[in-house]
Amino acid sequence: MSVEAILQTHPRPLVADAGVLARCVDECGECAGHCTICADASLAEDDVRDMERCLRLCLDCADTCVATARILARQTSADPAIQHRQLEACLIACGNCAAECERHAQQHEHCRLCAEECRRCERACQDLLAALAPA
Amino acid sequence: MSVEAILQTHPRPLVADAGVLARCVDECGECAGHCTICADASLAEDDVRDMERCLRLCLDCADTCVATARILARQTSADPAIQHRQLEACLIACGNCAAECERHAQQHEHCRLCAEECRRCERACQDLLAALAPA
Amino acid sequence: MSVEAILQTHPRPLVADAGVLARCVDECGECAGHCTICADASLAEDDVRDMERCLRLCLDCADTCVATARILARQTSADPAIQHRQLEACLIACGNCAAECERHAQQHEHCRLCAEECRRCERACQDLLAALAPA
């Protein structure tokens, strides 16, 4: 599953290489899904009290990923400053959520999988930031 | 890319078969991405005036897909009435957006790809509706 | 705070009476905020274990309210079937979230306030459903 094919049919020049751009949009979508599920699974765990920070960072990460995917998916009259700042917010959220989920990765498999996805999304945001025109 | 692996680590029973459930959540995410891009590409087309309904239904479909993916991704204390109604709203949005995009599929390749994705998401919602416990 | 003034400047006929429409969009926004805060406050409570269903329904209600506010705020090429179904999903989510928050209203003031807002939003959705053209 990828948005790369539809991005390549866009009538305007893309804001970055289609592959780098598509990977970021795809990973933001995937990361939003993983974080939503990890938050929900954490709520059901016996040690929910210890999962408080994990649950909260997963909710934040899902929210910023949804916004970032949309803002980077748009190519028409793109505003570089908005795209840069939103990507920066997203990669911080992904990195901090990953770090917290990694702390629980031995006890909870959903945290291990969520941390891996957050790291992939963090890298995809970094790669796209490096590929965008300067803000 | 799929949420199936992380869904299978959830501590509670899933609301439906993991494969059917994951496909619906995955397709909602993928459909939200396609519709966001199709709306944005339509805005850039020379015949933007004729793309008004397409652009609008794509925005609606993206919004309902984001909400539906989240609500169905959650397994803890799930409420069948909410899940049923949100899935019904989503499959109507996908079906109506697909029908409009199909009208433009010959002129705009992004509409052709978006319509195909909307139809996949519509089917995934129908399949999950059939697999859920009754509301 | 209200979207009524800007709705009244829309170049197209509104899908319903401006006041009824604005109230629904306003209440969906307000309800999304209340439910986000009630879920987060529930996570911090000592009895978080007993707040599981409350927390989860608040997250669902916030998500459907965000989608519903957007879909009803749009007047251009509106699709009655989508608007009806999304409103129905929203009023079910608001009603079920209110019922759960009401159970905790004596112990947690945030649940009391959230339940009140959910009931206002539920009524606003019902009133708009009655005022819309048939799907």
Add this chain to the structure above:
Amino acid sequence: MSVEAILQTHPRPLVADAGVLARCVDECGECAGHCTICADASLAEDDVRDMERCLRLCLDCADTCVATARILARQTSADPAIQHRQLEACLIACGNCAAECERHAQQHEHCRLCAEECRRCERACQDLLAALAPA
């Protein structure tokens, strides 16, 4: 309408003064509504071709406002770096959307009202940034 009362019932210390915090969350919700309506109204205007950048920035601004409202509404285990970065992204989006809407304020009353709301939201984000603990 305001989230201030429910914020004041939160069991944890708020991340900033309740009034400053509530104003930011309220304005983000209000700005998301205004931008959604301004984008939709722009799509219906005869000069839709000239409204391309306005429509696009309104969609971006609505998306970042929704994420920002949620992330700042949460007080439990808040992460200062995420809150700072998301607020910065939001105030850039609001400011750039306002600047574009101001260009159309004479021709389109919805742009005038949307620009005013974006400026209020920009200020509310700036005020909250100044009131937050350092990241």
